Amino acid sequence: MDKPALTTSILHADRRLGVEHGGIRTPIHTSIQYGYERVEDLIDVFQGKRKGGFNYARQGTPTTAALESKLAALELGRGAVCFSSGMAALTAVFLTLLRAGDHVVSSRFVFGNTHSLFTTLGTLGIEVSRVDAGSAAEVAAALRPNTRMVFVETIANPGTQVPDLEAIGTLCRDQRLLYVVDNTITSPVLFRPRHVGAGLVIHSLSKTIAGHGAALGGAVIDTGEFDWLHCPNIADAYRSADPASWGLLQIRKKGLRDMGASLSSEHAHQIGLGAETMELRVRQSSANALALARYLESHPAVDKVHYPGLPSHPQHETARRCFGAGSWLLSFELRDPGSMCRVINKLRIPIKATGLGDTRTLVIPVAPTIFWEAGAQVRAAMGISDGMVRISAGIEDTDDLIADFEQALAD
Numbered sequence: 454m455d456k457p458a459l460t461t462s463i464l465h466a467d468r469r470l471g472v473e474h475g476g477i478r479t480p481i482h483t484s485i486q487y488g489y490e491r492v493e494d495l496i497d498v499f500q501g502k503r504k505g506g507f508n509y510a511r512q513g514t515p516t517t518a519a520l521e522s523k524l525a526a527l528e529l530g531r532g533a534v535c536f537s538s539g540m541a542a543l544t545a546v547f548l549t550l551l552r553a554g555d556h557v558v559s560s561r562f563v564f565g566n567t568h569s570l571f572t573t574l575g576t577l578g579i580e581v582s583r584v585d586a587g588s589a590a591e592v593a594a595a596l597r598p599n600t601r602m603v604f605v606e607t608i609a610n611p612g613t614q615v616p617d618l619e620a621i622g623t624l625c626r627d628q629r630l631l632y633v634v635d636n637t638i639t640s641p642v643l644f645r646p647r648h649v650g651a652g653l654v655i656h657s658l659s660k661t662i663a664g665h666g667a668a669l670g671g672a673v674i675d676t677g678e679f680d681w682l683h684c685p686n687i688a689d690a691y692r693s694a695d696p697a698s699w700g701l702l703q704i705r706k707k708g709l710r711d712m713g714a715s716l717s718s719e720h721a722h723q724i725g726l727g728a729e730t731m732e733l734r735v736r737q738s739s740a741n742a743l744a745l746a747r748y749l750e751s752h753p754a755v756d757k758v759h760y761p762g763l764p765s766h767p768q769h770e771t772a773r774r775c776f777g778a779g780s781w782l783l784s785f786e787l788r789d790p791g792s793m794c795r796v797i798n799k800l801r802i803p804i805k806a807t808g809l810g811d812t813r814t815l816v817i818p819v820a821p822t823i824f825w826e827a828g829a830q831v832r833a834a835m836g837i838s839d840g841m842v843r844i845s846a847g848i849e850d851t852d853d854l855i856a857d858f859e860q861a862l863a864d
């Protein structure tokens with residue numbers, strides 16, 4: 454798969470837009486309102502006839518627009534819309550493109566809060582079938598006449614299951630279904646979902662795209678792979694525009710307006726700063742994760758390691774083909790689950806915290822924290838054991854991390 458010069462494409466993007474005084478970054482625009490000398494210009498902005506025009510910051514600012522154009526470039530897409538968090542981006546996609554009576558097929562192994570959102574969709578009359586997407590045949594078997602969308606995450610957190618990304622893409626193309634891929638864990642550095650036919654790509658920008666853990670954000674990118682003429686839920690107001698723009702237009706207009714979870718200029722700026730070093734960070738954190746996975750797999754106190762970069766992982770071949778690496782996310786299970794807290798407490802470098810894709814390594818026991826509210830039944834269905842520990846590898850020196858785990862696991 455081709456990997457265009459990803460970092461180069463975004464490093465110089467702001468400067469090339471022509472920032473005043475030769476600034477190298479789009480400024481943090483703090484205005485909520487945008488005024489015009491001629492009222493006709495204001496009218497044109499409202500009617501979408503003036504490209505790049507702004508009227509009210511809930512619908513975007515020049516600073517969020519600069520980040521959107523970088524995200525579109527990173528995912529080889531035709532456009533992007535930013536939100537105040539990854540969950541806001543997901544909510545906007547589901548609530549603006551689906552209506553009561555529609556059906557969605559999703560991987561069973563999804564982010565806990567996405568799982569919770571699916572439960573909410575159910576109460577609104579949008580049914581979600583959850584299948585093992587490691588098999589495209591299971592996805593195919595779950596399709597119904599009213600299925601509108603197939604949703605997967607590239608690498609599931611915390612179990613690291615990988616869907617059959619390519620075959621599901623072929624299925625969606627044949628069935629003219631919208632294929633939505635949450636690429637948060639792999640990032641555009643390891644994977645471009647467009648290459649497997651995804652129509653929409655979703656990101657939590659709070660994770661590896663920002664990398665610093667200093668700003669929440671989310672985004673939806675339209676890759677241009679889906680023909681929106683096949684989406685029956687586009688409102689009449691948007692059907693006069695070019696059909697290629699329908700999806701993102703409705704997600705932006707209705708998503709930001711109805712739900713109002715808009716990204717602030719300050720956070721867009723912070724995320725843009727982080728994105729400049731994303732590629733370097735992902736390379737180092739993924740190398741650290743692989744080293745930790747190998748080390749833990751060989752350790753007698755460890756029962757299982759879940760990491761797509763290991764040949765022992767059930768979807769190792771898919772991960773190798775699609776991502777070329779296993780990412781920075783791994784989890785493991787101790788032989789003695791009762792020793793879990795003792796081992797984690799002995800770690801000196803990783804932070805005992807939730808969160809993912811940070812420059813610092815983060816460690817968390819999964820069952821009693823992020824999956825506690827979900828309950829034992831959901832945990833079992835998602836392959837989460839009581840002794841599972843999640844690691845989000847950071848960019849520390851590899852030897853320091855290994856040495857720290859070595860001392861923590863020693864009796």
Ligand SMILES: *Cc1c(COP(=O)(O)O)cnc(C)c1O
Binds near residue numbers: 564567635671
């Ligand atoms: C964190 C995360 C989200 C939600 O993003 P927030 O910015 O925390 O709201 C969605 N999907 C995945 C895969 C995530 O890891």
